[in-house]
Amino acid sequence: MGTPPLLLAWVLGGAPLSWLAQAPAGVNGLSVQPSPGSDVTGLVNTLIVLLLVATVVALITRRLRIPYVVGLVLAGLTITKSLLPGSVGLNPEIILNLFLPILIFEAAINTDISRLRSTIKPIALIAGPGVLLASIITAALLQWGLGLATITAAAIGVILTITDTVSVIAAFRTVPVPPRLATIVEGESLFNDGTALVLLGILTTIHLQGSFTAWEGVQQVVIAFVGGGLLGLGLGYLCVGLFQQLDDALSNLLLTVAVSLGTFQIGQALGVSSAIAVVVAGLVIGELGFRQTSASTKVTLLNFWEYAGFGVNTFIFLLVGIEVDPDVLLQTIPAALFAVVAYQTGRILTTYPLLYLLRFVDRPLPLRWQHVLILGNVKGSLSMALALSLPPGLPGRQQVVALVFSTVLVSLVGQGLSLPFLVKRLRLSAPSRHRQRMETLQLNLIAAKAAQQELANLLQSGSLPKNLYEELFAAYQAQIAAADRDLRAFYNQRTFSDRDHLEDQSQLDGLRRRLYLAEKGAVNDALRKGLLSEDTSQAYVRSLNEKLLSLRDE
Known part of the structure; x- marks a missing residue:
């Protein structure tokens, strides 16, 4: 993965969960405590064992054709800490400050800007108001069904709106899907993390201060998103400028690591959305920075970040299984199943209506695509990290952590295993x-x-x-x-069959879409530079928008 072995060993040794330390088993029987540190040799040996386990899991899951992350979680459930040479545990600070920026940046630099522009409206709807409305519905159902305090139910509602794109993309690799749908899924995952982090910050402020006005909430959201976007643009363009001065792959690699992690830290220090800042910086570097490098350097950078993202996900999901006590998991399954129903209900009641409204401002999404967005609402490691980072004084905090952990496991195993089969049944592309x-x-x-x-x-x-x-x-x-x-x-x-003709038309529409977007970008750039007037360019841009709306979905 993207971190040195000794650093990773230190990461794995920090602040593990003790599931049965101070309370009886059950939904309220979770305790989070730091464990005694162990020597470096034991941690390195533990790292070696986990790497070997991950390798075996990769071989087995490939042969059985099940998602890799599901296999990691199941393997972790069979491992007890007594079998490992050193103590390991999930440290929420490490996940949020090290692992999360790596995962976000790796996804951002691999995102096609032209496709993201063409799908920004559905992404903005689902990752913006969609996250807010789904959180409210989920929180209301959890408060009603589990008797949680309002602030606690709201926190769980926000945490369970975050989607884990790893399982979905893994399913897409086994089943052909339209490129535009894959872009929407990846783009939503990029931006809904930032929305959920902002909402959770607002809930934390309400809990600590005891009061919070709607105007203060709007201000915090605007500052977080606008500030995060501007920070990402600034540091992204700075990195692009430095790319022009560097001429070797290793220097560029170190620069991207520094920018990805540094952007997140600066965003936290400034009080803006760190996740959005890393997303924007990654998009700028992936679109503009890689143009300044040779083909071999670009391949080196992409391979490194793919390796880093794969390694981070491997250890996170493996540790998820290790951290959970199977007895506690069995006792919390009823509550976890209800939580799955609650967040899926929130997803259904927001996604379908919002995407219905999309037809008035953009090309409508096919109904089968919308089904995939519902089925792919799988939870992952970030939900668990946010649960661990909740303030200690939150009512029922232990209950929150236990419920979120169990829900994530049920989601990963249940939805993760069924997702490839369900996506294949929809016959999205052949x-x-x-x-x-x-x-x-x-x-x-x-x-x-x-x-x-x-x-x-x-x-x-x-x-x-x-x-x-x-x-x-x-x-x-x-x-x-x-x-x-x-x-x-x-x-x-x-000779053309009807199906071949439709495929040729779809490919031609995809080519036209790229050309229209290139034209639109050139006109807007000339407008910013003062080469064209608003009156001259407005009609042309409007005609390009109409042409884009008339194209078929890929």
């Missing part, structure tokens, strides 16, 4: 042989042209002699010519 053949030819073109670009960078930097450059460039040029010829012949010779 590429034909024609599409697969066409993508193979396009793959050859893309790969060869990328290699030619890297050859040009090597020649320009003096790392490659000109005669060798010309020889390799010619070889790739022959590959490009062959792929281009085959692709042209493929289009000219084949």
